[in-house]
Amino acid sequence: xxxxxxxxxxxxxxxxxxxxRLPKDLSHMCDQASGSEIxxxxxxxxxxxxxxxxxxxxxxxxxxxGVGKVVYVFHRPxxxxxxxxxxxxxxxxxxxxxxEGQYNFLKHDFGPINRFFIHRDLRRWQKESExxxxx
Numbered sequence: 741x742x743x744x745x746x747x748x749x750x751x752x753x754x755x756x757x758x759x760x761r762l763p764k765d766l767s768h769m770c771d772q773a774s775g776s777e778i779x780x781x782x783x784x785x786x787x788x789x790x791x792x793x794x795x796x797x798x799x800x801x802x803x804x805x806g807v808g809k810v811v812y813v814f815h816r817p818x819x820x821x822x823x824x825x826x827x828x829x830x831x832x833x834x835x836x837x838x839x840e841g842q843y844n845f846l847k848h849d850f851g852p853i854n855r856f857f858i859h860r861d862l863r864r865w866q867k868e869s870e871x872x873x874x875x
Contacts, residue, residue: 744771745815746822749782751789753808753861760789760828770815781834782813786865788829788846788858805829805854807846807861839866 747762747770762770770778792804810832816823831849833842843862847855 744818746818746820747771747813747815748823748825749787749810749814749828750812751787751808751828752811753789753791753806757811758789758808759823759825761823761825763827763830765830766828766832770813778813782810782832784835785810785832786835786842786846786862787832790826790829791857794826803854805850805857807858807865809835809865835865835869839863 745767747767749760749762750757751760752758773781786807787810788805789808790803791806795802829849831846833845837845839862843859846858846862850858
């Protein structure tokens, strides 16, 4: 039987590196894939992450989102003590996906305010990527 793991990633957002835990659906995907696939696919990808605490108002979840770049992925045994951290959202895209495709996929579940933040962060990553190519 396959040993389940707790999956984490280091994500760069707004020039800071933050630790996030993967949500259950992405963790399940990581458990099913071979380790080398995960370490090739996720680093460099862009992923929706919460940049504020979750608030529950009238049965709705309110959270400010941003788009971060996955820097590093790792796991710990399921039996290990959890590292205290927020979970990422499940939406991620490869950094080489065209900007319009990234935005259309990452925004699909969210309201106008978070769509604005997602678009702003994608533009920031696009500019950074263009700058890196010039160097």
